[in-house]
Amino acid sequence: MKKTAILILTLSSLASFAQKISDYKYISFPAKFETFKEDFGLAELLTKTLRSKNYIVVPLDKLQWPSEAKDNPCNVLLADIINDSGFLRNKVVVKFKDCNDKEIQSIKGASSIKEYKEGFQDALKQTYTSISPANPIVQSTVQTKVQEPVISTQPVTNVSSLVIDNTAMKFSNGKMDLQKIQIDKSQFILVNSNSSSPFATFKVTTKNDVFRVKLQNGESTLGYFENGNIVIEIPQSNGEYFKEVFSKK
Template identity: 55%
Template sequence: MKKITVFTLMLAGIAVLGQKVSDYKYISVPEKLKDFENKEPYGLEALLAKGLAGKKYIVVQTLKDWPAEAKDNPCSVGYANVSDNSSLLKNKVLFEIKDCNQKLIFSAKGASNIKSFKEGFQDALKEAIVAVPVSNPVEIVQTVKTEPVSVPSENKSETAPSSSVSENKSEKYTNGKLDLQKIQVDASQFILAESGSSVPFAVFKASSKRDVFRVKLRDGSSTIGYFENGNIVIDMPQSGGDFTKEVFSGK
């Protein structure tokens, strides 16, 4: 066995397990909360944005309006949502913030005895926002660390893969409706292309977080994508600022 030195990127900040919501600078608030989109306007989105701004977070909404820092690293953004958690006697909400991998990093409940839906839900949300800690963002820093890696001497020409992109062996993916070809452009970029189309279905560019990519869709919209259990997942933008999870499995 012969030892060679391989440089690997070790991410601080957002890559650290046990991330706290106060570590985040940006919080994304939907333009329309899903649980309330078919109901009369309660003003919860504006109230949530105002409450988070009061806690020193920078609130972002439509992806096209995100600042460059957030677009370049979608995993530096926390994603907020408010659900209707009401009982027969009280208006209740469940307020959650998740990271880019949908891991829960903050949760709080609020309840109100006010019977009016609009005033009651607003009162409940205000109670939940009180529990949010003030933003104290952690600087996202990349440091380089050298690690010895053992490889067989007969494979001297081989190097360890620099990205998890190369670990995925399948070149064809489908979501049951579309059959796409994965084309590796370089170590940090690949595309998903539909046969017969001159425009790629999606272009993936590596972010600062392993297995998470900045994605440009063929309609021009931007979102994030990531690897999950050997599949390629894209958060597909929907009207109103929501996202749906689209899973493409290797064929």
């Protein structure tokens, strides 16, 4: 029973930081979708759909990529449209994979329109609502399968049982004073001694000094060390980010 509980907690922790389409800014797809006899206007429609969701569509030729994508190819998500039609319905599957060929999401769409061009386009339109708007984060530059960092099997949701060490490193943004408490080698928290839950929980990524951050309000974002300070990118209602800097006291 105890092992089962630990497994559930571990999976929950990993799931909360799983990659999503919205983690990316750039998306590329092939000039020809191999499972279709012709284009049927799908490339143009997919391009319009992605751009409406604030993604930047780049060609498959890496020489034509913007410098940000060239410097880190893992910032580019690879999309493909698969013909999944049955006897009576035109069906498509839109697949998104990362630079390590790992599938991030697969979205299905179907149409009862029998004509190929209209039917395939209608099926592709059905996937629109399942594609979240771009909300990019920095991706790992490693283009090989990397081992996931070890995540504590005891996620920090309440700090009332922790002993607050007065000698622990303290940080402030001018409005609040927080203490940095190292939970284990893969995560630490920023905590206000007057609160029963952490202000932010930091988990390591494959990039040094860059962390996936879970805020007190449940939002996920990015954090990093900069000149000895802790920086958190705070999501705003307009989709932009505010740089919150906590200086070491």
